[in-house]
Every structure is written in structure tokens, then in C-alpha cells.
Amino acid sequence: MDWDRLQLSPKIISALGRAKLTSVREVICLSGPDLQRVTNLSRSDIQQLLTAAATACRRHHPIPALHTRDNWESGLRVGVGCPVLDELLRGGLPVGAITELSGESGAGKTQLAMQFCLSVQYPTQYRGLGSGAVYICTEDSFPIRRLQQLIREQSHLRSDVPQELIHSLQFSDQVYIEHAADLDSLHMCLSRRVPLLLAQGLVRLLVLDSVAALFRSEFKADDWLERNKQLLAFSSTLHHLSQEFTTPVLCINQVTDVFNSGDNSLGPLSCPVSPALGLAWANRVMMRLMMRRLQVTVARGDQSSVLRRLEIIFAPHLPRDGQDIAVWREGVRGIGGAPLAQTHDLGFNNK
Numbered sequence: 078m079d080w081d082r083l084q085l086s087p088k089i090i091s092a093l094g095r096a097k098l099t100s101v102r103e104v105i106c107l108s109g110p111d112l113q114r115v116t117n118l119s120r121s122d123i124q125q126l127l128t129a130a131a132t133a134c135r136r137h138h139p140i141p142a143l144h145t146r147d148n149w150e151s152g153l154r155v156g157v158g159c160p161v162l163d164e165l166l167r168g169g170l171p172v173g174a175i176t177e178l179s180g181e182s183g184a185g186k187t188q189l190a191m192q193f194c195l196s197v198q199y200p201t202q203y204r205g206l207g208s209g210a211v212y213i214c215t216e217d218s219f220p221i222r223r224l225q226q227l228i229r230e231q232s233h234l235r236s237d238v239p240q241e242l243i244h245s246l247q248f249s250d251q252v253y254i255e256h257a258a259d260l261d262s263l264h265m266c267l268s269r270r271v272p273l274l275l276a277q278g279l280v281r282l283l284v285l286d287s288v289a290a291l292f293r294s295e296f297k298a299d300d301w302l303e304r305n306k307q308l309l310a311f312s313s314t315l316h317h318l319s320q321e322f323t324t325p326v327l328c329i330n331q332v333t334d335v336f337n338s339g340d341n342s343l344g345p346l347s348c349p350v351s352p353a354l355g356l357a358w359a360n361r362v363m364m365r366l367m368m369r370r371l372q373v374t375v376a377r378g379d380q381s382s383v384l385r386r387l388e389i390i391f392a393p394h395l396p397r398d399g400q401d402i403a404v405w406r407e408g409v410r411g412i413g414g415a416p417l418a419q420t421h422d423l424g425f426n427n428k
């Protein structure tokens with residue numbers, strides 16, 4: 078390999094020679110710490126080397142995410158149904174793109190996902206898309222009773238929508254629930270049933286809860302290559318669906334512990350967890366959101382909720398930002414306006 082073509086410093090080139098690394102392929106197959114060990118280069122030199130190697134592998138110039146589709150710029154979004162959170166997300170979930178929502182167990186991911194399944198049913202002037210949602214469960218059964226409660230409480234959540242409109246919508250008839258316990262059934266669902274629902278205009282939102290479960294359970298640690306191949310094929314299917322049918326795709330993800338939280342650019346700042354499935358998956362996601370529980374409980378009337386934080390980790394159209402939220406009977410809301418009574422969280426879940 079002619080390392081000069083990569084515009085590397087002489088120090089890096091001679092370190093590569095000493096380490097007997099002769100191709101870009103060999104370089105990108107090694108992790109940062111392994112490269113550091115075999116070359117004795119500093120962390121910033123390794124970063125420079127990896128960036129140059131990745132650039133050399135790229136066949137086409139990258140297309141800025143904001144230019145990928147006209148419909149992205151059309152501004153169509155599915156709102157949360159809470160003005161504070163809609164402002165944070167500049168309208169909500171964008172169509173034609175994959176949004177990931179990750180967080181530890183009990184963070185409230187399913188609550189927010191179900192709320193989107195109801196919001197999408199409103200007409201566009203109320204930040205919906207006038208259609209239903211398909212919700213694919215890969216682990217737990219769908220919390221149907223909680224969905225029914227959210228439906229009953231819609232008029233409390235959506236004070237911006239005329240009551241007659243809320244009562245005229247048949248919310249539960251427009252949420253299609255699928256269960257996929259393994260990758261084969263997920264593939265069948267995404268290649269047959271979901272396109273049919275989308276093509277018939279019955280749904281305009283796809284939720285997958287959760288994406289990590291199948292890829293974590295079906296592959297062992299040394300099957301990483303096969304796992305990444307399947308992950309890329311699966312994410313391409315999601316992209317294709319989201320773009321062909323101008324549909325937002327919301328993927329719920331789990332988290333893994335981070336040992337070096339100083340280098341957690343793909344997760345929340347100073348947080349010991351990071352979304353699961355690594356870079357191969359992160360690169361397929363347009364917008365990454367994260368939810369986490371804080372050690373405080375807030376009260377409102379006869380209800381209390383553990384305080385949470387919803388953070389934007391990355392998105393091409395949004396700054397890195399966050400908002401404190403709570404889960405109430407009517408759904409997930411941002412904490413804004415009137416102050417709420419606060420107590421320290423004793424670790425109980427608030428139903």
C-alpha cells in the first residue's frame with residue numbers, strides 16, 4: 078500500500094511499516110486500542126489514521142442527510158402531542174427517516190412510542206399524518222391496557238385538538254400490532270405485511286420495539302460479521318420502507334454499559350450507558366434520542382412520576398439538547414411552565 082496517498086504524517090507511515098500493516102483493510106479491521114498497541118502511536122494519531130483509512134474506502138461522496146429526500150425538507154413530522162416536546166424535536170418524528178429511541182428498562186420508551194401511534198392518527202394540522210401505525214414487538218407482549226388508557230385520556234393530553242375530532246377517531250382500530258420473536262419472522266413481517274399496510278394507506282408510522290433484542294439474542298460474540306451483515310440488510314429494508322412510503326420509522330433500542338464515558342460521542346454526555354448495536358447500526362439512524370430516569374419524583378394533583386430526561390444525541394436538523402419529562406396517565410409530557418412538587422426517587426415505579 079502506498080500510504081503517501083492517504084496524506085498521513087511521516088511518523089504514522091513509519092509506525093505502520095514497523096507494525097507490518099500493509100493495507101487499509103488491515104487498518105480498519107483493527108479497533109482503535111488494538112491499533113494503538115501495535116503501532117505505539119498516540120490516540121490522536123490513531124484517530125487521524127482511521128479517518129484517512131475510512132475516507133480512502135469511500136467510493137462515493139457522502140450525501141448530506143438533509144438532501145436525501147425531498148420529503149425530508151417538506152417538514153412533515155409526527156408530533157408527540159406535547160408542545161414542550163414538539164418544540165424540542167422541532168415538530169416531532171421526521172418522515173422518510175429512521176429515528177432511534179434508546180434507554181434503560183423503565184425509562185418510558187414504550188410509553189412515548191405508543192403516544193406517537195396515537196398522534197400519527199390526527200390530521201396534519203395537528204401534527205399527525207391522518208393514518209394508523211404498525212407496532213412490531215420483538216420481546217414483551219404489547220401493553221394493550223395502557224394503550225386503551227392513553228386513548229381514554231387523549232382529550233386531557235390534546236387540548237389543542239377539538240373534542241369532536243378526538244371523539245371521532247377510532248384510535249384502537251388503527252394500531253396494528255405484530256409480534257416477531259426471531260429474525261425470520263421479522264423479515265416476513267417487514268417484507269410482506271408491513272408494505273401491504275403502507276401501500277393501502279392504513280398506516281403511516283412503523284414502530285419496532287425493540288431492535289436490539291433479536292440481534293443480541295440470535296448471535297454469539299464471534300458471529301459479529303454475520304450479525305453486522307444482517308443488521309445492514311435489515312436497516313436497508315427499514316430505509317426503503319420509510320422512503321418509499323414517506324413514513325417515519327421509530328426503532329426502540331436498549332443500552333449497554335460504557336467503560337470509558339469520556340469518549341461517548343454516540344451516547345449522552347457523562348452517562349455510563351450507550352445505545353446497543355454499535356457503529357454499524359448507529360450509522361443507519363438519522364436521529365438518535367435517548368431517555369433516562371433521574372433520581373427525583375415529581376407530583377401533580379393525585380399523580381406522581383419519576384422524572385426522566387429525553388435527550389437528542391444526534392440529528393442533522395437539531396442541536397444536541399434535552400428536556401425533563403414525566404409519564405402521566407395521559408402520556409409523556411415535557412416539564413415546563415408551573416413548577417411541580419419534587420421528592421427524591423425511592424426506586425419505586427409509579428403506575
Ligand SMILES: Nc1ncnc2c1ncn2[C@@H]1O[C@H](COP(=O)(O)OP(=O)(O)OP(=O)(O)O)[C@@H](O)[C@H]1O
Pocket residue numbers: 180181182183184185186187188189223226382383404405406426427428
Ligand atoms: N398508567 C401509567 N401512568 C403513569 N405512568 C405509567 C403508567 N404506565 C406506565 N407508566 C410509567 O412508565 C414506566 C414504564 O415505561 P416503559 O414501559 O415505556 O419503559 P421502557 O423504557 O419501554 O422499558 P423496557 O425497555 O423494559 O420495555 C413505568 O415504570 C411507569 O413509571
